[in-house]
Amino acid sequence: MRTALVIGTGLIGTSAALALTQRGVVVHLVDHDPGQARTAAALGAGTDEAPDGPVDLAIVAAPPAHVAAVLADAMRRGAARGYLDVASVKGGPRRELEALGLDDAALSRYIGTHPMSGREQSGPLAASGDLFEGRPWVLTPTRDTDTEVLNLALELVSHCRAVPVVMDADAHDQAVALVSHMPHLISSMVAARLEHAEEAAVRLSGQGIRDVTRIAASDPGMWIDILSANPGPVADLLADVSADLDETVRALRALQSSDETKRQQGTAGVEKMLRRGNAGQVRVPGKHGSAPRLYETVAVLIDDQPGQLARIFADAGRAGVNIEDVRIEHATGQQAGLVQLMVEPKAAPVLAAALRERGWAIRQ
Numbered sequence: 001m002r003t004a005l006v007i008g009t010g011l012i013g014t015s016a017a018l019a020l021t022q023r024g025v026v027v028h029l030v031d032h033d034p035g036q037a038r039t040a041a042a043l044g045a046g047t048d049e050a051p052d053g054p055v056d057l058a059i060v061a062a063p064p065a066h067v068a069a070v071l072a073d074a075m076r077r078g079a080a081r082g083y084l085d086v087a088s089v090k091g092g093p094r095r096e097l098e099a100l101g102l103d104d105a106a107l108s109r110y111i112g113t114h115p116m117s118g119r120e121q122s123g124p125l126a127a128s129g130d131l132f133e134g135r136p137w138v139l140t141p142t143r144d145t146d147t148e149v150l151n152l153a154l155e156l157v158s159h160c161r162a163v164p165v166v167m168d169a170d171a172h173d174q175a176v177a178l179v180s181h182m183p184h185l186i187s188s189m190v191a192a193r194l195e196h197a198e199e200a201a202v203r204l205s206g207q208g209i210r211d212v213t214r215i216a217a218s219d220p221g222m223w224i225d226i227l228s229a230n231p232g233p234v235a236d237l238l239a240d241v242s243a244d245l246d247e248t249v250r251a252l253r254a255l256q257s258s259d260e261t262k263r264q265q266g267t268a269g270v271e272k273m274l275r276r277g278n279a280g281q282v283r284v285p286g287k288h289g290s291a292p293r294l295y296e297t298v299a300v301l302i303d304d305q306p307g308q309l310a311r312i313f314a315d316a317g318r319a320g321v322n323i324e325d326v327r328i329e330h331a332t333g334q335q336a337g338l339v340q341l342m343v344e345p346k347a348a349p350v351l352a353a354a355l356r357e358r359g360w361a362i363r364q
């Protein structure tokens, strides 16, 4: 691929454009708000000048409700050799495109795709060229998709260092209802409990609530589009969650009882829920979409000063330990933080001992 046209230069469009530009592809940027395309160009994602002929690949990264119309317009203009979109739902855009009356030859030049990576922030300023690295990128070719178009899509995924996953569009929508759309609503519901909560309570927020509510900060307009295109599967899953909620409320009420037998039933009910949660959580893939791995955490207390993290990483490196993942927790109102280093289980005691020897305070 030598040239690309990104239509919709927000978070996802600009991130893809940055990755392509970094790999030497000439990228043209266009947005219905020209200021967004100018910003993306200023960030080094390409040029906001129009191409002087058809490009190799047009990438539509507009909100889901606009995808089909934007694609149809680009196809009718003959803007590219191949066309794809990156919307979070796949069945709807394809059906809308078909309903817009494009012929089979035009439809064979299109492939629906979805990178399984994003952020709770929108717009080009939130973009980054490595957003998709190691993440699944779903491709939904049909029997009629032109091989050249599939190859262009695979080239894009490879330039973005993502992992291609081929799926049927409707199977994709069922899957993302489970791993993205339902969790998004649950996150919003947990965060909504904080809206009118006492400030004294909210101030105590630790890492747990931050992890559970991060995505609740996302743009509601975008998510209304996404959920409107996948309401059935998401409603079915929420109904299942609602049954679990009812059961857990009953178990907790039993725990309030003065009757010992009821309390034991309550404990069993709560424990069952927590253990089911453990069993589901270990199935979440680790980084680079690999099979899930269990890491052990070594927690280190640090002063909130520049250079502390770099020192820890250097000390871990000297001890010959590879850090697989890292999380940082800052304690409210204190000049201290807790760094959680995730490592292979057998490396955890080695790392803890090496860091202790170098004067770090290790916490359990």
Ligand SMILES: NC(=O)c1ccc[n+]([C@@H]2O[C@H](COP(=O)([O-])OP(=O)(O)OC[C@H]3O[C@@H](n4cnc5c(N)ncnc54)[C@H](O)[C@@H]3O)[C@@H](O)[C@H]2O)c1
Pocket (backbone or CB within 6 Å): 007, 008, 009, 010, 011, 012, 013, 030, 031, 032, 033, 036, 061, 062, 063, 064, 066, 070, 086, 087, 088, 089, 114, 115, 116, 117, 118, 119, 120, 121, 122, 123, 124, 222, 226
């Ligand atoms: N945000 C995520 O985490 C995420 C992840 C994967 C895929 N997606 C999908 O990527 C697409 C873009 O999402 P985003 O997060 O980058 O949103 P965004 O709000 O950051 O960017 C969308 C851009 O599209 C532009 N736009 C709107 N209508 C347009 C039109 N008719 N023509 C041209 N441009 C138009 C907007 O001005 C904006 O700049 C959506 O389809 C979304 O479902 C989002």
Ligand SMILES: O=C(O)C(=O)C[C@]1(C(=O)O)C=C[C@@H](O)C=C1
Pocket (backbone or CB within 6 Å): 087, 088, 115, 116, 117, 118, 119, 120, 179, 180, 181, 215
């Ligand atoms: O990590 C986030 O902030 C996201 O919202 C990313 C996320 C997801 O649910 O995983 C959200 C929607 C997209 O369609 C794909 C990715």
